[in-house]
Amino acid sequence: MLDIFEHFCFYLTYRFMKYFKIIFCLSVIAVNLLTSCTSSGDHDEIYNKLGENEAKVIYKIDGKEFYPQESIFKGEVNASDKLLSITFIDQFDGRSIISFGGDDWYLAIPSKKEVFSNDQINAGVKMGKLTDREKMIGEAFIMTDGAVTLEAFSKEKIIMTIHGKVGKYSDFEQPTEFKKFDATIIYKKPAFSLLNITEEELFSAIKSSK
16 A cells, blocks of 8 residues: 555656646746847837937846936947947936947847956946935946847947846945846937947948847
């Protein structure tokens, strides 16, 4: 009787695990499909509400938005054959600088660059904002590891996604505590300044697709 009971328990466990795996896989697929659809729709909706040379810079540190939801950023893009650097400033004096480097970085879009704490040229993100305007006290972070992905790049728009970690930024010491960082940047009709590259070279390069 004990052997029969053990076989019965094993059979139930096997069936449960089989169905659990099926349900889990279907759930993951559904979530991924929903997320991708929602993200694409959100990007379009945000883009359509922006004016020329306006950007929505959505930074989340440990799940909390760093900039106010009403922030609208103006931008400046400096592009060369070896480096893309974008500076953003919003109406509350919030600021961010994103760098994206490497030889011929513009030849393949989408393109992904790793972030290293000791190399902000390959890819890097710095961000700051005022927390007390009267006393001119602010808060700043620097990205220490992760990746910056250039999802779209044209005269009409720049879209970037960023995932990794950030630490408190200071001119005097390296960060010692790190927080999760996720970001999406949607930039409409950017203002470009070119160095060592022509407009034709920058925008007529062969682009790859996902």
